[in-house]
Amino acid sequence: MSTEPLVELRDVTFGYDERVVLDRVSLHVPRGRVTVIMGASGGGKTTVLRLIGGLVRAQHGQVCFDGQDVGALDRKGLYAARRRMGMLFQYGALFTDLSVFDNVAFPLREHTRLPEPLIRDIVLMKLHAVGLRGARDLMPVALSGGMARRVALARAIALDPELIMYDEPFAGLDPISLGTAARLIRQLNDTLGLTSIMVSHELDTAFAVADHMVVLANGRVAVQGTPDEVRRCPDPLVQQFITAAPEGPVHFHYAAPAVAEDYGPEAAR
């Protein structure tokens, strides 16, 4: 297996309209490992995933997936690259009118011409991997939040991706479901030989699961490395973040006009 990172952002700048969200960001995602991206809310974590998935394009720099610049791919190339990625976005919604089985079968029916008996075997195998083979006939409405998340995960791995991206996979989960989901992410990564990228606000879980961490702050990479390296990083931005301190250099305010401009010079005094 290549030792090159599976994903690499090189000097990437990206903004929505005029507002720069990522400012000359370089980061890498080692193959076969779990990488956790952390950072303040609105710091561009989801945007990094969207860039990797080719949903948006960088204004400057390169976003490389297995050596290919995702931003330079044509439709066909992008489609082929995306087939190798599984994405599980926040609250990864299931199709409410389809059973658990049909939800997981959906990408297989949509993207392959596999015969139904083979699809059945794959679906049951994926559901087994997330511990829900017995729940195949349930409708999404009958699932707990943690179970729904696991079904979405089974669906995300249905096509055997090489890379799987999770956006806040633990949002809204109780501590037990959170522990189960975290262990599952680790397990799937290792047993299926995946590379995983996870955006998470759950500090303890992030430190427990990650092999590699990237902390984004104020549009830049404040630090990246092993959990230990991140813990030892002296940068106050990083320390504020990993100790969840409410006061510190991480901006509280979304960029705004000067107070005087909004309320008049009196208010600024």
Ligand SMILES: Nc1ncnc2c1ncn2[C@@H]1O[C@H](COP(=O)(O)OP(=O)(O)OP(=O)(O)O)[C@@H](O)[C@H]1O
């Ligand atoms: N489609 C969009 N159009 C305009 N601005 C956007 C769009 N999507 C995101 N943004 C802005 O870009 C910034 C980064 O958003 P992003 O979702 O990447 O942050 P995040 O770090 O994932 O945040 P959170 O942790 O709160 O989910 C935010 O300020 C957001 O308001």
